[in-house]
Amino acid sequence: xxxxxxxxxxxxxxxxxxxxxxxxxxxxxxxxxxxxxxxxxxxxxxxxxxxxxxxxxxxxxxxxxxxxxxxxxxxxxxxxxxxxxxxxxxxxxxxxxxxxxxxxxxxxxxxxxxxxxxxxxxxxxxxxxxxxxxxxxxxxxxxxxxxxxxxxxxxxxxxxxx
Numbered sequence: 001x002x003x004x005x006x007x008x009x010x011x012x013x014x015x016x017x018x019x020x021x022x023x024x025x026x027x028x029x030x031x032x033x034x035x036x037x038x039x040x041x042x043x044x045x046x047x048x049x050x051x052x053x054x055x056x057x058x059x060x061x062x063x064x065x066x067x068x069x070x071x072x073x074x075x076x077x078x079x080x081x082x083x084x085x086x087x088x089x090x091x092x093x094x095x096x097x098x099x100x101x102x103x104x105x106x107x108x109x110x111x112x113x114x115x116x117x118x119x120x121x122x123x124x125x126x127x128x129x130x131x132x133x134x135x136x137x138x139x140x141x142x143x144x145x146x147x148x149x150x151x152x153x154x155x156x157x158x159x160x161x162x
């Protein structure tokens with residue numbers, strides 16, 4: 001990622017009202033989805049606790065937490081990308097198949113089936129989720145909800161990066 005990335009991010013951050021830290025070395029910023037494992041504390045006889053902290057494995061300050069429940073197995077959710085928002089998707093219960101597509105067309109499939117795992121989804125990555133019965137997805141987001149941050153049209157997502 002070079003300086004070409006700085007101007008669009010800055011313009012979007014201004015337009016969307018986000019405070020982008022320009023002191024950050026953007027060349028070190030991860031731009032591809034990847035699987036995270038969170039520490040798991042406990043024992044079988046008492047249960048487990050998984051921990052996700054902004055000061056640890058989470059690569060951004062958490063500004064929003066939300067969860068998805070009671071999604072029928074036949075429904076494909078997501079089907080969008082974000083201009084600025086980074087997310088970590090976690091299967092708090094059940095199994096979730098997360099498919100990501102980067103602007104260059106690279107596709108990855110992540111199977112989330114343990115609550116101490118999550119997939120990092122950077123900005124400008126199209127993502128979809130399909131849930132097993134009774135799955136619960138928890139999402140950690142780097143920004144508060146703002147509709148203008150969403151790219152909901154796949155053709156628009158592809159056109160941005162031509």
